[in-house]
Amino acid sequence: xxxxxxxxxxxxxxxxxxxxxxxxxxxxxxxxxxxxxxxxxxxxxxxxxxxxxxxxxxxxxxxxxxxxxxxxxxxxxxxxxxxxxxxxxxxxxxxxxxxxxxxxxxxxxxxxxxxxxxxxxxxxxxxxxxxxxxxxxxxxxxxxxxxxxxxxxxxxxxxxxxxxxxxxxxxxxxxxxxxxxxxxxxxxxxxxxxxxxxxxxxxxxxxxxxxxxx
Numbered sequence: 001x002x003x004x005x006x007x008x009x010x011x012x013x014x015x016x017x018x019x020x021x022x023x024x025x026x027x028x029x030x031x032x033x034x035x036x037x038x039x040x041x042x043x044x045x046x047x048x049x050x051x052x053x054x055x056x057x058x059x060x061x062x063x064x065x066x067x068x069x070x071x072x073x074x075x076x077x078x079x080x081x082x083x084x085x086x087x088x089x090x091x092x093x094x095x096x097x098x099x100x101x102x103x104x105x106x107x108x109x110x111x112x113x114x115x116x117x118x119x120x121x122x123x124x125x126x127x128x129x130x131x132x133x134x135x136x137x138x139x140x141x142x143x144x145x146x147x148x149x150x151x152x153x154x155x156x157x158x159x160x161x162x163x164x165x166x167x168x169x170x171x172x173x174x175x176x177x178x179x180x181x182x183x184x185x186x187x188x189x190x191x192x193x194x195x196x197x198x199x200x201x202x203x204x205x206x207x208x209x210x211x212x213x214x
Contacts, residue, residue: 032112117197130160131213138211161212166201
């Protein structure tokens, strides 16, 4: 995976990502590298994900800045490297905190690990840039019945989206990936831009993550 810092500098041999959680007041840092490991401390991130931020975050150095917010959160005034990702469902504070933390870590997993179909930050930015504004919607749910999609996904009707399947190794990789792709394609609007990837997880029930523009 190669990414570029927002602006102009060429990609280095490592990339750093951070999740800043304003609900539980924690920050976690993650990295991936090609050759030599990165330094222990970073002052610049390729992607910064902030959860429940009370105010705007000023960081024009990161390539991608994502605000993960409640469904009812007001529209943010965003810099050109930032997007607002709202939860599709109206959740209470505890449920939202759990949901947002999982979404953030799955997004990190999506760009730092490799499995079926590689996705980088440029792919994500291209998809999100198709919207008329910088507000996007996110869905995350179990997929227990591989014959049909969960109803909330089936009726979502995204125009442009990034979708990811997270499944246990016991499932036939190509079969479940192909099934999910076929079902998801039927829900997307015509003439849209879509990216679909898959990663492994330890949980027994497959999970589907979709975020993008409606």
